Amino acid sequence: MSTGQIAIIADESTVVGFLLAGTGSSDHSGNNYLIVEPETQMDEIKSYFEKFTDPKSGISIILISQAAAKLIRRQIDNYTAIVPVILELPIGSYDPKEDPLMERVAMILGRGDL
Template identity: 45%
Template sequence: MAGRGKLIAVVGDEDTVTGFLLGGVGELNAQRKPNFLVVEKETSVAEIEETFRSFLTRDDIGIILINQCVAELIRHAVEAHTRSLPAVLEIPSKEHPY
C-alpha cells in the first residue's frame, strides 16, 4: 500500500485561497492546523511570516503556493528557504497579475 502524499499549502488573497479550496486543497493536520492562510488587509506581516515558516517545517507539505504580492512582504523569509522540499511557488493574484 502506498503512503499518503504531500499536501499543497496556499498563502494568498481570499479569491486565490478560495479557488484552491474549491479544488480540494484544504486539509487540517493532526493538530487541527490548516494548510492555508487567507491574507486580508488586517493580516499582519508577522502572522504571514509565522504561517509561512510553519508550513516550511511541516513534513506533510510538499508545495507552498504564495501570491507574489504576499511573498514580497516576506521576501527575506522566501529567499532564505533553500531546501528542495517544500517547493515554494509564487503565483499571481487577480489584483496583481505578473
C-alpha cells in the same frame, strides 16, 4: 498534515478557489492555508511560512501570492531547502522582475535582465 500536501498563502478568493479544487486540509496540526487580508500582520504570514516549511509538516508545495511573498521576501529568499517547493502566484498584475523563479531562469539562460 499528511505527506504531499499543498499549502496556500493568498487572498481569500484564491484560497477558496484552491479549497474548492480539493487542496484543503484541516487536522490536529491546523489548516494548510492562510487567507491574507489587508489587516493580516507580516508576523502571521512569517509564522505560517515557517510552519509550512517545517519538514515535519508534510507540505510538498507552497503556493503564495506575489503580494504576500513581497511582505516576507527575506524569508523566502533565505529558504534553501528543496522541499517544499515555493511557487509565487501572480494575482492581479504580474511583474516578472519580482518573481524569484523568473530571475533564476534568466540567470540559468545567461540573461541578466528580464
